[in-house]
Amino acid sequence: MDNTILSIKDLTIHYFTSDFGVCKAVNHVSLDLKAGETLGIVGETGAGKTTVALGILGLLQSPPGRVISGSIEYQRKDLLKMSEREMQKIRGGQISMVFQDPMTALNPIDRVGEQIAEVIHLHQHCSRIEAIDKAMEMLELVGITRDRYLEYPHQFSGGMKQRVVIAMALACSPHILLADEPTTALDVTIQAQVLDMMNQMKKTMGTSVILITHDLGVVAEMCDKVAVMYAGEIVESGTAEDIFDRTAHPYTMGLFTSLPGYVKDAKRLKPIRGLMPDPANLPELCKFGPRCDKTCERCSGELPELVEITPGHFARCFSCSDEKGGK
Amino acid sequence: MGELISVYELQKYFNVSSGTLHAVDNVTFSINEGETLGVVGESGCGKSTLGRVMIHLLESTGGKIYYKGEDVTKVKPQKLSQLRKEMQIIFQDPFSSLNPRMTIYQIIAEPMAIQGGYSRKQIDDIVYNIMDTVGLARRLVNSYPHELDGGRRQRIGIARALVLNPKFIVCDEPVSALDVSIQAQIINLLLDIQEESDLTYLFITHDLMVVKYISNKIMVMYLGQVVEMAENEELFAHPLHPYTQSLLSAVAVPDVHHTRNRIILKGEVKSPIDLGEGCRFAPRCRYATEACFKTTPQLNETIHGHAVACHYPAGS
Amino acid sequence: MMGKKKVNHEAEMKHRSMMDEAMRRLVRNKTAMLGLAILIIIILLCSFANVICPEGYDVQNMSARFTPPCKEYILGTDALGRSMLARILYGGRSSLMIGFIAEFISIAIGTVLGLCAAFFGNKCDNIIMRTLDVLYAIPGMLLAICIGALFGGSVRNCIIAVSIAGIPGIARTVRGPALSIMNMEYIEATRSIDASNVRIMFRHILPNISSVLIVSFTMGVGVCILTASSLSFLGLGVQPPSPEWGAMLSGAREYMSKYPYLITIPGLSIATVVLSMNLFGDGLRDALDPKLKY
Numbered sequence A: 001m002d003n004t005i006l007s008i009k010d011l012t013i014h015y016f017t018s019d020f021g022v023c024k025a026v027n028h029v030s031l032d033l034k035a036g037e038t039l040g041i042v043g044e045t046g047a048g049k050t051t052v053a054l055g056i057l058g059l060l061q062s063p064p065g066r067v068i069s070g071s072i073e074y075q076r077k078d079l080l081k082m083s084e085r086e087m088q089k090i091r092g093g094q095i096s097m098v099f100q101d102p103m104t105a106l107n108p109i110d111r112v113g114e115q116i117a118e119v120i121h122l123h124q125h126c127s128r129i130e131a132i133d134k135a136m137e138m139l140e141l142v143g144i145t146r147d148r149y150l151e152y153p154h155q156f157s158g159g160m161k162q163r164v165v166i167a168m169a170l171a172c173s174p175h176i177l178l179a180d181e182p183t184t185a186l187d188v189t190i191q192a193q194v195l196d197m198m199n200q201m202k203k204t205m206g207t208s209v210i211l212i213t214h215d216l217g218v219v220a221e222m223c224d225k226v227a228v229m230y231a232g233e234i235v236e237s238g239t240a241e242d243i244f245d246r247t248a249h250p251y252t253m254g255l256f257t258s259l260p261g262y263v264k265d266a267k268r269l270k271p272i273r274g275l276m277p278d279p280a281n282l283p284e285l286c287k288f289g290p291r292c293d294k295t296c297e298r299c300s301g302e303l304p305e306l307v308e309i310t311p312g313h314f315a316r317c318f319s320c321s322d323e324k325g326g327k
Numbered sequence B: 001m002g003e004l005i006s007v008y009e010l011q012k013y014f015n016v017s018s019g020t021l022h023a024v025d026n027v028t029f030s031i032n033e034g035e036t037l038g039v040v041g042e043s044g045c046g047k048s049t050l051g052r053v054m055i056h057l058l059e060s061t062g063g064k065i066y067y068k069g070e071d072v073t074k075v076k077p078q079k080l081s082q083l084r085k086e087m088q089i090i091f092q093d094p095f096s097s098l099n100p101r102m103t104i105y106q107i108i109a110e111p112m113a114i115q116g117g118y119s120r121k122q123i124d125d126i127v128y129n130i131m132d133t134v135g136l137a138r139r140l141v142n143s144y145p146h147e148l149d150g151g152r153r154q155r156i157g158i159a160r161a162l163v164l165n166p167k168f169i170v171c172d173e174p175v176s177a178l179d180v181s182i183q184a185q186i187i188n189l190l191l192d193i194q195e196e197s198d199l200t201y202l203f204i205t206h207d208l209m210v211v212k213y214i215s216n217k218i219m220v221m222y223l224g225q226v227v228e229m230a231e232n233e234e235l236f237a238h239p240l241h242p243y244t245q246s247l248l249s250a251v252a253v254p255d256v257h258h259t260r261n262r263i264i265l266k267g268e269v270k271s272p273i274d275l276g277e278g279c280r281f282a283p284r285c286r287y288a289t290e291a292c293f294k295t296t297p298q299l300n301e302t303i304h305g306h307a308v309a310c311h312y313p314a315g316s
Numbered sequence C: 001m002m003g004k005k006k007v008n009h010e011a012e013m014k015h016r017s018m019m020d021e022a023m024r025r026l027v028r029n030k031t032a033m034l035g036l037a038i039l040i041i042i043i044l045l046c047s048f049a050n051v052i053c054p055e056g057y058d059v060q061n062m063s064a065r066f067t068p069p070c071k072e073y074i075l076g077t078d079a080l081g082r083s084m085l086a087r088i089l090y091g092g093r094s095s096l097m098i099g100f101i102a103e104f105i106s107i108a109i110g111t112v113l114g115l116c117a118a119f120f121g122n123k124c125d126n127i128i129m130r131t132l133d134v135l136y137a138i139p140g141m142l143l144a145i146c147i148g149a150l151f152g153g154s155v156r157n158c159i160i161a162v163s164i165a166g167i168p169g170i171a172r173t174v175r176g177p178a179l180s181i182m183n184m185e186y187i188e189a190t191r192s193i194d195a196s197n198v199r200i201m202f203r204h205i206l207p208n209i210s211s212v213l214i215v216s217f218t219m220g221v222g223v224c225i226l227t228a229s230s231l232s233f234l235g236l237g238v239q240p241p242s243p244e245w246g247a248m249l250s251g252a253r254e255y256m257s258k259y260p261y262l263i264t265i266p267g268l269s270i271a272t273v274v275l276s277m278n279l280f281g282d283g284l285r286d287a288l289d290p291k292l293k294y
Helices: A049-057 A084-090 A112-123 A128-141 A158-170 A188-205 A216-222 A240-245 A250-257 B047-054 B077-086 B104-115 B120-134 B150-162 B180-197 B208-214 B232-237 B242-250 B290-294 C018-027 C030-047 C084-120 C122-137 C140-151 C155-182 C185-192 C197-208 C210-233 C245-251 C261-287
Strands: A004-017 A021-034 A038-042 A065-074 A095-098 A176-180 A208-213 A225-230 A233-239 A307-310 A313-315 B003-016 B019-032 B036-040 B062-067 B087-090 B168-172 B200-205 B217-222 B225-231
Touching: A004 A049, A004 A208, A021 A038, A021 A049, A021 A065, A021 A208, A021 A233, A038 A049, A038 A216, A049 A065, A049 A095, A049 A176, A049 A208, A095 A158, A112 A128, A112 A158, A128 A158, A158 A176, A158 A188, A188 A216, A188 B242, A208 A216, A216 A240, A225 A240, A225 A250, A233 A240, A233 A250, A250 B180, B003 B047, B019 B036, B019 B047, B019 B200, B019 B217, B019 B225, B036 B047, B036 B208, B047 B087, B047 B168, B047 B200, B077 B087, B087 B150, B087 C185, B104 B120, B104 B150, B120 B150, B120 B180, B150 B180, B180 B208, B200 B208, B217 B232, B217 B242, B225 B232, B225 B242, C018 C030, C018 C261, C030 C084, C030 C261, C084 C122, C084 C155, C084 C197, C084 C210, C084 C245, C084 C261, C122 C155, C140 C155, C140 C210, C155 C197, C155 C210, C185 C197, C197 C210, C210 C245, C210 C261, C245 C261
Parallel strands: A038 A208, A038 A225, A095 A176, A176 A208, B036 B200, B036 B217, B087 B168, B168 B200
Antiparallel strands: A004 A021, A004 A065, A225 A233, A233 A313, A307 A313, B003 B019, B003 B062, B217 B225
């Protein structure tokens, strides 16, 4: 039975700027999210992950951003073809988002509880009293005492603010939660608390999550499926085990070997040389080619497509060298 | 290798509207020449303040700083200029640590311009050599910071710190704002130049994996105080302080098969204002007893080189 | 001070400072360029007043008084038969000169005060800003009038009065951005390389608030011209027979209903200069966008 809740097909988003030309931020990205699953989108700055999230929610700044092609199917409708009115009903109510910086996600002049209640009131047809009640429940669910309902954002620490933001995002029991680097700005121990809480809530509410991050540790802990993005494309995707134990793309492998402590007793780390290509000036063939140590002749003549290595595990690579990646 | 720099009961307090902020409170340690002391801790632990006080960017409120055996706690401006040549700092944010109106050449050359006594040719030579050392292409010499990415900007920051041939560098979260692959490049660079020039580092970070990779000794700070200090391997193998234990357990490990024995701390970090007696970690500690709230634990050495400030360190 | 080092090394990248990028943006702004063009034309015309009207501004021709604009006298003549065109062009020299010089002085002194207030903080900040507050509390025009009345009307006093009136505003405008720049890590970095206070203020903070200053300057010149004109209107600025637009307005008051061109021509001149400076200043501010102000 197909319980795919969100299906992105061949999504291409470009930014048309006057100063820098055309930034090809997202190119032919296809992703599927199943009900109750956590899909991690991994990549570094500029890979296009946030653009994908904004595209799903119709929050792209347009101009200069524009969806060139593709479809995002949700509940048998294409989100990209929906009007702003229709999207407003979906945002917050059925698909909600948590952004990276908790400092700027909350309105500093509104009480915290009110901000949660507002979301509930907007999307669920209930009275204000009911909305306030539900808001207090959400606060408790994320580990904040009810009596802090009337406090203002500045009275909360970073970790607490992020919890409030998560409470807001989950207040209407959305089907899908988009979390864009939700714990990057937080301290290690607070990150652990927040991730723990997110896992619990996932279990109780059955929310499907798209988790965008560059932290492979967070991915290992939270994600069932993983998609690795590079220069606007998906270069590898599969289950978390596929990615960690049977790494197939040199870029993913490079991310692992860049981690201090990954390779035991390494005198020096093995970083990926060079820089991510300028999205206004992408290489013709394999986008990772210029930085790859494992290229062969085929790489300079052909454009690699996503190839299924084992069922469910895809990689955009000709896998030139004999040994496949892996630990 | 002898001791290069050490501090004794160093204090830095700030007067804020709600009281006295104990940013750094009675910190004592020493670093040997050519070694790296890693300082870990979370927001509010005082590690950044500590680094700045050590190189006189902030004035200490109490305690002593010794450099090459000399007491340099309070120095006259002339001696300070002298010291400034030998003690430098690399900042965290590659975006705000460089003057956007200056070219790379100007940024790297400035320390020499201030010192004086360098001919134009000497300055040119040194600028190019340093650019080579930190891995910046020579053709970028007239670029402005905003034209470059975070990794390159951080290299400029490192270049600036190296110009006057320092012996001691405070690295304040130098790779935290960088992407993973760039982080690795910069970490390698820092290790390379340390080896080449026999530099001593105070490496401040919140990333335990990075600190494990780069440090000889590690110091864990909490709310302005040192709670544990040990050699690198020893700390990770046998963390004794409950805070260190939970910190280590909290790290998100990039391994799907890793079993997580998370020690989740309750509560939040207090702000270090007007803290009285008693262990500062007690409110969040699962082993805390009444005694913990009454008396401040002292930093005691258990086994050779491993010190911990706790009334009930693990194993006792 | 280190100049920009020109290097011929390998493949030289075309480097664009933020100023260069801002200038590119500015040039694309049509209204700003229009303002600039009008300004340049006016400045050129006034500079070459002696070429266009070689006879000078003081040639009286009583038989030709009150001649409205016609073929012989392009802008007509005034109550004493003097060519309006000549008086406008020569008068423009005064107005523009006073405006630019006064604003320049305001900026120079105001910037130093604002920088010192921000840099040294505490007592110094308080002393400077509170003193300037007192000055600021008096309406600029009134202040200028007081000074003019106290020391008599002359071009020099006019410039002094107008520039003093402008100083508090500039100091305040400078102090804010300077304070936020002081929080930047690169300022900390300059301390770590032992830079002197003067160096930090003028080599590091000042260049980074230059956009604020440039915009203040262009907007301020307009204000200075207006203030100077008002002073002359009241007889406290440029003295007759030297022409000055504000003075011309004043002199034409009694003939307003019969010969309106005597008022409209100098009035329009003032308005045109101020408007074009504002258009240009607006464009400058947009070009030197928050994107550039860290």
